[in-house]
Amino acid sequence: MTFPTFVSTELDPRARGKELGAARRAAVAANFAGYADLFAAAGARASRVRAWGERALDSSAAWAPRLAEEIAGIASGAGLEPWQVAVVNARTEILAAVDATGEGECSTSVVLPEDGEAPRTVQTWDWHDHLRDAPMLWELEPFPGHVVRTFTETGALAKIGVNTAGLGIHFNLLRHRSDHDAIGVPVHLIARRILDEAATVEEAAALARSATVSASTVITVVTARAAASIEISPAGVAVVPSGPDGVLQHCNHFLDPALAEEERHSSDRPTTYERLRHLNAHVTELSAADPTTRARAMLSHAPGSAPVCAHPDLTQPIHQRWETLATIALDLPAARLRVHRGGPCRVAEETWQVFQ
Structure with missing residues (x-):
């Protein structure tokens, strides 16, 4: 039992993201869907999650433009909207926003x-x-x-x-x-x-x-x-x-x-x-x-x-x-x-x- 691996060949952030998104298209989509289910179970409306994803994308672009480009590239390669991939990256922030609690962690x-x-x-x-x-x-x-x-x-x-x-x-x-x-x-x-x-x-x-x-x-x-x-x-x-x-x-x-x-x-x-x-x-x-x-x-x-x-x-x-x-x-x-x-x-x- 091992985890899947991927080695990027692109140096440009958007191209690197698109390469990953295309290669692991189903997995990116499944991960977004899994988090959508998690947020819904914690009480977050889908419209609110989208707004948070868009805000995360804006915050990312202001602080790390290259990484925002990479997120956009992953979305393009995976056939998703950039805010959806931003949601995956901002899952910690969204869980804090809904005040999710529970045992476990690292x-x-x-x-x-x-x-x-x-x-x-x-x-x-x-x-x-x-x-x-x-x-x-x-x-x-x-x-x-x-x-x-x-x-x-x-x-x-x-x-x-x-x-x-x-x-x-x-x-x-x-x-x-x-x-x-x-x-x-x-x-x-x-x-x-x-x-x-x-x-x-x-x-x-x-x-x-x-x-x-x-x-x-x-x-x-x-x-x-x-x-x-x-x-x-x-x-x-x-x-x-x-x-x-x-x-x-x-x-x-x-x-x-x-x-x-x-x-x-x-x-x-x-x-x-x-x-x-x-x-x-x-x-x-x-x-x-x-x-x-x-x-x-x-x-x-x-x-x-x-x-x-x-x-x-x-x-x-x-x-x-x-x-x-x-x-x-x-x-x-x-x-x-x-x-x-x-x-x-x-x-x-x-x-x-x-x-x-």
Whole structure:
């Protein structure tokens, strides 16, 4: 069981988008339809979703014209309207706008070894189980000689990934009381610009601070010698560095003290704290050079323990069902991803899909 892959050959943003949209036409359309169903289940009218998609497109064009062109290209290739592909990229913002709540979401661990060896990273990616076929692996060259490889949802410009400048990112959802429905720059586009343009934590943080957002997220940035979680919200951006021991772990609540004062997950998703305690208790295994050992350290099921590895409750409506759809480790020296389709409970040496 592997995720589909696509390697872009076009350097021009619109042409690159059109190439992807044409090659994965059915998948882009299915992903938009899946999100339309999710938004409807969460209480959003179709006309409102369209308006939010159009606003996301405007926000994207103002902040990142090249990426807005790429979205338009994907739409053209897939036979959709640009606002529909913008909806896929702005799904975090739309869910914040409808004030969607529920358990689930991602857990991330990064360890910078004291001996200077490559960073050891791993994360679970939890999402709604009816969207389990949404992800893909995408390689692109946004600028000559600069390669980006990302695990993302088909039609979305980036999520978790690495670049050949030696930088990688993990991605977790956050919720903050400042989140609002005046759709700003989609956080998935911030992730993409970081992969396209940044080689350091400082450059990544500057890009995040330059965007006006309406929803919250955390992008954990890793380089050979540094790691920091860039917590993004409409109320501001905070950079949380790794500790003196080189350990940096993040789930779905703010770690910055000021931003944490207006935290939403403390009531909406209290298991985020249990998951972080699980990661803290397994630092030794999460420091291992072997990605399978790191992934297995994430194995924990509810009830009775932190649900790091999530399985859907099929008695719940689609917007309240969560599944660990992928387990992902970054290999910065090789600029590659190791991806397992599913949760840590099924990881084995032979189940890794290496994308390079």
